[in-house]
Amino acid sequence: MGHGTAKLTTLLFTLLFLITGCGSGGGEDTLLLTTQEQEPAPLSLEVSMAPKEGPSTGGTTVTLTGQGADLVRGVNIEGTPASSLKIVDERTVTFVTPPHEPGTVHITLYTSLGTATLVDAFTYVKPPSPRLTLLVPNAIPLEGARGLELRGSGFMEGETLVNLGDLEIAPTQVTPNSLLFNAPPREAGTIPVSVTTSVDTSNAVEGGLTYTEGPTVSSLDPHIGPLQGLDSVMLTGTGFVEDKTIVHLDGQEITPRSVTPTTLVFDAPPHAEGLVDVSVTTPGGDSDEVPGGFLYAGPPDIISVSPSRGKVGGGETITINGSNLFAVDQVTFGEASADSLEVNDEGTQLTVTAPAHSVGLVDVEVSTPVGTDTLVDAYDYLAKPEITSVSPAMAFAFTQTTVILSGSGFQNASDVRFEGHEADSFTVDSDTQITATTAGHSSGSYDIVVVTPGGTATARDAFTFISTPHLASVTPDAGRVNGGEYVTISGLSLSGTTSVTIGGKPAHIREINYGHVDVEVPDGTAGPADVVVTNPAGSDTLLGGYTYVPYPSLSRVSPNTGPVSGGTDVTLIGSWLETAYSVRIGGTSVSFSSSPNGLHFTTPPGEPGFAEIVVTTVGGTGYFYNAFTYVDQ
16 A cells, blocks of 8 residues: 555546535545546545635634644645645644635645645635624723623724724724724713724714713712601712712612712711711712711700790790700791701700790790601790880989889890980789899980880880979070960979979960970060979979060051152161061061161051051060051152
8 A cells, every 4th residue: 555655646636526415514525546548446534624614814823633634634625725724633634715705616636645725615705794793891081991802793803993983993803793982082072983894884983972071079968867868869969970980889889770970979877977978980080078967867856955945026035955956957946947957067956946836835846858847835935025104204313212213124124224324123923024123324314125025015105204494495485375275395404393383374385395495485474583393303494484465556657758769767666576476568578677776667668648557576466557658649
């Protein structure tokens, strides 16, 4: 056999290739060798080949298996050598297909005994177009990211580029169904992503790639919750990404219920009492912690209210002491809501402004997101005090006096004052009476003020400290003899005035004040009259302080004639003309002057004949008929 083999190697062989089961995917090929110098002496080479098809881009590793496979020294496909020929063992050899147009091709084997052709043994198929299904992750920070994965099909190693917007990026790793690439820094926004192979360009992956700024957080609503947790806490900020934002609450990762770019809602899990940090993570990075964090607390507990009473009109600053007084939603006094809510950092002291309410005890209730607590009958609304009478209402100046104040709402009175001066002492006898001791004060009328938690009562000019009166003037200081005028007597220490006389007759007192007394003048006798004012401390007299003036009278008119054109200077001579304030002649008012000699005026134009002169003084009006004659010249 060895001799025959040596001889055959020098001959031209004709290789008859018998194909058994060609195209059936798994049949074996038998090679028969013959020479021209002897009868055919078939030498069979039985091999199988797999796979029998591959992409037109080449690169398919084909395995020949069977008897004689180790004889193969080269492989040619339609004129193009295959690469990477490898004899694995005496029955196995592998090679890699070169690129070729799509279609079925012959494969030529070169062996140590000759060549053999496998007819229509391998089919080149067009590779599928690349298709993208998923990008992970699809949102990254502005500084870019490494190791992004595109998933799909039709990717080709060495022949695939990633299209990131208008930028082409070579992948770092490629398999037929996935590839990895690095995304460079870029401005915020979403850009399309596709891939291009030697076959085609893929679809753009759904959603593209979003470059996003890092998240910020600003507030939580509510920012307090019970120990058993709280549903639907809203976090406000910026840069949140839907399906890609995680909330970190004291180390726990929480997936939000809903996410918009500026808000997200999550459920706070159960936690021990205390303040916890809250932040978020997005593809853009990690946020800072929410200012103030999230507070886990128990329900509020009210211990006391101070002060515990006040005015029905409200307005007092009230301190509520207790625990867990955080994030108070509402404080009510009875049915009325308080405002100006302020709480200390420890949640143990709450300051509010009491609202207005009707008289009586009311419950105080505090509500927080965690719960509500009520302190029964915690605050007492008191009626505003009222002073109805003062007895006595007068005392001598600079002496102490015990005064009984009557009225209502005096319970819990804290202060009694006389015109800003505190009483030397006072006792609240009942809700309707206070006994107070005044300090000595100078003469004058004083307001009395009573202060209680329910408010302040003021009795104007209710108490008078008196001394001997001192008179200064009477205005006006003259009037009719039949009286009836209202005059004001001015002076000092007049508050306690008990009587006034003018010309020895009592005057009706209309009003009394420290500095004046208003009276109605009685009738009197013509001439000056003394004015006397009396109070418990004594009297003072203003000699001739008031003058009773009778009706005016004329004894002579000089001259008593004049031309109708007027211009005559006339003097009226008579009695009680000094207080005149009006002169008329012939029905026409004229300007006049007064002197010890009488009244002086100039006649206006008039009709020929007699003219009446009318003079009005504080004592009355005098009518003087035919007192002047107009002469037609």
